[in-house]
Amino acid sequence: MSSHSHNTTSSFAALARLLRYARGYRRQIIAAATCSVINKLFDIAPEILIGVAIDVVVNKEESFVAGLGFETAQEQITILAVLTFFIWAGESLFEYLFQILWRNLAQRLQSDLRQDAYEHAQRLDMSFFEARSSGQLVATMNDDVNQLERFLDGGANAMIQVLVTVVAVGAVFFVLSPLIALLAFTPIPLIIWGAFYFQRKAGPLYADVREKVGDLSSRLANNLGGIATIKSFTAETREAQRLKESSEAYVEANRRAIRISSAFIPIIRMAILAGFLATFTVGGMMALNGTLNVGAYGVLVFLTQRLLWPLTGLAEVIDLFERAMASTRRILDLLSEPVYVRDQAGTALQEPVKGEVALTNVSFHYPTSGAGIDNINLHVPAGNTLALVGATGSGKSTLIKLLLRFYDPSHGDIRIDGQPIQGISLKSLRNAIGLVSQDVYLFEGSIRENLAYGKPDASDADIIEAAKTAEAWSFIEALPEGLDTAVGERGIRLSGGQRQRLSLARALLKNPPILVLDEATSAVDNETEAAIQRSLKRIGHNRTVIMIAHRLSTIVDADTIAVVEGGKVVESGTHHQLLEQNGAYAAQWRVQTGQV
Numbered sequence: 001m002s003s004h005s006h007n008t009t010s011s012f013a014a015l016a017r018l019l020r021y022a023r024g025y026r027r028q029i030i031a032a033a034t035c036s037v038i039n040k041l042f043d044i045a046p047e048i049l050i051g052v053a054i055d056v057v058v059n060k061e062e063s064f065v066a067g068l069g070f071e072t073a074q075e076q077i078t079i080l081a082v083l084t085f086f087i088w089a090g091e092s093l094f095e096y097l098f099q100i101l102w103r104n105l106a107q108r109l110q111s112d113l114r115q116d117a118y119e120h121a122q123r124l125d126m127s128f129f130e131a132r133s134s135g136q137l138v139a140t141m142n143d144d145v146n147q148l149e150r151f152l153d154g155g156a157n158a159m160i161q162v163l164v165t166v167v168a169v170g171a172v173f174f175v176l177s178p179l180i181a182l183l184a185f186t187p188i189p190l191i192i193w194g195a196f197y198f199q200r201k202a203g204p205l206y207a208d209v210r211e212k213v214g215d216l217s218s219r220l221a222n223n224l225g226g227i228a229t230i231k232s233f234t235a236e237t238r239e240a241q242r243l244k245e246s247s248e249a250y251v252e253a254n255r256r257a258i259r260i261s262s263a264f265i266p267i268i269r270m271a272i273l274a275g276f277l278a279t280f281t282v283g284g285m286m287a288l289n290g291t292l293n294v295g296a297y298g299v300l301v302f303l304t305q306r307l308l309w310p311l312t313g314l315a316e317v318i319d320l321f322e323r324a325m326a327s328t329r330r331i332l333d334l335l336s337e338p339v340y341v342r343d344q345a346g347t348a349l350q351e352p353v354k355g356e357v358a359l360t361n362v363s364f365h366y367p368t369s370g371a372g373i374d375n376i377n378l379h380v381p382a383g384n385t386l387a388l389v390g391a392t393g394s395g396k397s398t399l400i401k402l403l404l405r406f407y408d409p410s411h412g413d414i415r416i417d418g419q420p421i422q423g424i425s426l427k428s429l430r431n432a433i434g435l436v437s438q439d440v441y442l443f444e445g446s447i448r449e450n451l452a453y454g455k456p457d458a459s460d461a462d463i464i465e466a467a468k469t470a471e472a473w474s475f476i477e478a479l480p481e482g483l484d485t486a487v488g489e490r491g492i493r494l495s496g497g498q499r500q501r502l503s504l505a506r507a508l509l510k511n512p513p514i515l516v517l518d519e520a521t522s523a524v525d526n527e528t529e530a531a532i533q534r535s536l537k538r539i540g541h542n543r544t545v546i547m548i549a550h551r552l553s554t555i556v557d558a559d560t561i562a563v564v565e566g567g568k569v570v571e572s573g574t575h576h577q578l579l580e581q582n583g584a585y586a587a588q589w590r591v592q593t594g595q596v
Contacts, residue, residue: 011321011322011325011326014325014326014328014329014332015325017329018148018325021332025109031101032102032156036102038094039091039094039095039098040161040164040165040168041164041168042088043161044172044303046084047299047302047303048172048299048303102153102154102157103152105152106152107149109149110148113145113331114145116335117140117141117145120337121137121141121334123343124337125340125341125407126401127340127366127367127368131368133214133222134218134221135215135217136214136215136217138221139210139213139217139218140214140330140331141334142217143210143213143327144210144328144330147323148324151320151323152324154320155321158317158320159317159321162311162317166188169307173300173307176296177286177292177296177300180279183278183279184275184276184279184304185275186274187275188275188311191272194264194267195264195268201260202257202318202319202322203322205256205260206322206326207326208253208257209253209257209326210323210327211253212249212250215250216247219242223239257322261319264318268311268314272311276304276305279301283297284297341405341406341426344423345427347424348425349417349419349424350417353416353417353513354417354513355380355432356380356382356415357378357379357386357403357414357546358379359376359378359413359414360413360415361375361376361377361412361413362375362411362412363376363410364398364411373395373398373399373402373568374568375411376412378572380559380560381544382417382513382544383544384544385544385547385560386544386545386546386547386559387548387549387562388546388547388548388549388564389548389550389561389585389588390563390564390565394564394565394567395567396564399564400516400518400546400548404429404430404433405422405426405429405430416429431512432512432513433512433514434511434512434514434515434516435507435516436503436517438519440499440502440503442491442494442502444488444489445487447476447479447483448460448463448483450487450502451467451502453506454509454510455509458509460483462509463483463509464483466505466506466508466509467505469508469538469539470504470508471501471534472498472502472504475501487502508539513543514543514544515539515545517546517547518548519550555575557575558574558575559574560572560574561578570583
């Protein structure tokens with residue numbers, strides 16, 4: 001998500017998008033904002049009371065309060081004291097309320113945003129993940145969401161209160177002395193223009209800061225994931241240097257943003273000083289020559305402070321706002337990423353699924369590399385085994401991705417039991433297919449949790465049965481904690497062969513009518529390969545098996561072998577038929593069996 005494409009989008013557009021997203025929280029937002037407004041009105045009131053008290057002391061029976069029916073100065077002071085108590089109590093109560101409302105809103109909204117972003121990301125096509133680093137996505141769902149939470153915790157209330165201060169104090173000023181009001185308010189347009197000028201300057205810089213924090217997360221995630229490789233190449237110093245470069249880029253991006261935002265406060269202070277001096281001198285002269293009540297002068301001097309000083313905090317609030325809106329854009333951009341593989345929820349494969357697979361004139365090309373497949377026709381009768389062989393990059397794995405609907409073909413159609421898979425729900429389709437991939441992914445947790453991943457309610461008896469079929473039970477049984485053994489992150493505590501057998505057992509426990517093996521034996525030793533071969537003989541009965549293999553010895557018993565080259569099926573038949581044809585398969589067979 002490049003920052004440059006969003007520089008032109010204002011932060012207020014991001015705020016409008018956020019408010020649309022937060023429609024369900026309208027009542028909480030209104031309640032929190034109302035408490036912020038009332039709290040600020042109570043906060044301004046003591047300054048007015050100080051002016052009224054000065055008026056009482058100076059003018060006694062002639063004061064403003066006397067006109068309300070409180071004749072003696074003592075009565076007037078007493079009533080002012082009572083009013084002061086209630087105002088302070090009211091201010092404290094509403095401060096408590098707005099703190100609770102804003103903070104709880106921040107917690108709820110950040111939790112919902114993270115959850116929605118994650119759930120949406122899960123629905124996105126594989127092409128999205130192939131084009132993004134996981135570090136960038138983690139930064140969006142973590143750092144960016146937290147940045148927004150920080151703004152809602154304090155920044156939103158601060159923005160509302162600055163606005164209320166300007167409006168409420170302005171109203172009091174114009175009632176007491178329109179001339180002084182004009183003088184005091186002169187710097188405000190300059191301050192607000194300055195704030196937006198800095199905001200416009202800072203916006204792109206903060207988008208860049210968010211970008212750099214994503215790069216940094218990415219670098220950290222990659223390096224910690226590849227620590228064994230780093231150690232084996234003694235590349236620790238080089239990787240530490242690369243991390244330092246990413247970290248320095250983040251520091252530099254922040255430094256540029258800080259330089260802009262830090263210049264704001266000193267400039268604003270001078271504008272505030274101009275407004276304060278105007279009130280102080282002109283109001284003082286008017287009080288001296290009797291055209292302005294002394295109490296009113298007191299109110300004006302105190303309120304000028306009240307009016308202008310919060311504006312120094314505007315820089316910090318805008319800083320927080322800018323950071324939050326840069327983050328909001330990234331979160332909402334992720335949420336608006338289009339899903340191309342549409343789920344046909346509610347339409348299931350007809351039970352019982354027999355497992356017949358047919359590909360008719362199927363073509364597909366990856367948007368980035370242009371590689372893919374052209375006009376593939378394959379038919380696998382239910383219960384048969386199809387083996388796909390060919391060089392790396394010939395298109396074999398692409399066929400599997402299309403069958404699982406990680407992508408949709410650009411042309412042609414794929415059917416299971418005669419039903420087009422694009423008209424079937426993804427849940428029903430993928431429940432019918434068990435995938436054992438070359439790159440086995442085990443989740444952090446126990447062996448039991450990993451085996452039952454596709455069938456969480458499976459009994460231990462079912463789990464053990466699947467493990468035995470995959471020839472995994474003998475090594476599980478030998479472990480001190482058996483099924484409760486922790487596998488470590490990505491299964492790091494197990495050998496490659498053990499991970500591969502667990503992956504097979506996991507797919508078998510699901511008991512799918514179609515089993516897909518994507519080079520499942522390419523990374524294992526001969527003993528494990530022989531074990532997996534024996535398993536396949538047992539589990540191939542009454543189920544369709546589609547396997548991709550480099551070692552031709554593992555597929556000699558397949559019902560059909562299809563040779564894929566350059567995205568096309570160049571020959572197909574049984575092992576014996578292909579040897580007789582003396583084409584690409586026969587040449588490869590001779591190389592692998594040493595008959596060259």
